[in-house]
Amino acid sequence: MKSLAELQKIKARMQDRVVLREGSGDIRVVVGMATCGIAAGARPVLNEFVKDVSEEGLSDKVTVSQTGCIGICQYEPVVEIFQADKEKVTYVKMTAEKAKEVVEQHLKGGKVVEQYTIGAYQS
Numbered sequence: 001m002k003s004l005a006e007l008q009k010i011k012a013r014m015q016d017r018v019v020l021r022e023g024s025g026d027i028r029v030v031v032g033m034a035t036c037g038i039a040a041g042a043r044p045v046l047n048e049f050v051k052d053v054s055e056e057g058l059s060d061k062v063t064v065s066q067t068g069c070i071g072i073c074q075y076e077p078v079v080e081i082f083q084a085d086k087e088k089v090t091y092v093k094m095t096a097e098k099a100k101e102v103v104e105q106h107l108k109g110g111k112v113v114e115q116y117t118i119g120a121y122q123s
Contacts, residue, residue, distance in 0.1 A: 028083075029049050029064045029065070030067050030082070031045055031049065031078075032067060032070040032076060032078040033068065036073040037077050037078065040076035040077050041077050042094075045095065048103075056104075058103070058108065062107055090118040092116065093116070094116065
């Protein structure tokens with residue numbers, strides 16, 4: 001970094017990621033990032049949600065954040081989606097590829113991806 005202008009360019013480029021993680025959208029995507037989640041691969045899942053929400057132009061209505069232990073370690077990586085007036089959806093054993101599908105079908109299309117939910121694994 002050689003100038004203040006270069007620093008401002010970096011700040012502008014990264015601003016949408018900060019807003020995604022701290023925004024106030026109608027939909028909240030929360031990724032479990034305790035030690036067990038990270039060990040199971042939660043970091044690429046979080047990164048994929050942040051990237052895809054931004055690329056799909058959903059950052060005005062979707063907030064992506066992280067939390068500590070969700071309490072169901074055997075199902076890590078775990079992602080919970082909260083929407084007003086709807087029941088919480090818990091996705092389990094997530095991967096970056098599954099996160100892509102959840103963004104496309106659930107966040108963008110409004111349809112829960114049932115086969116990735118905790119209910120599908122408990123049946």
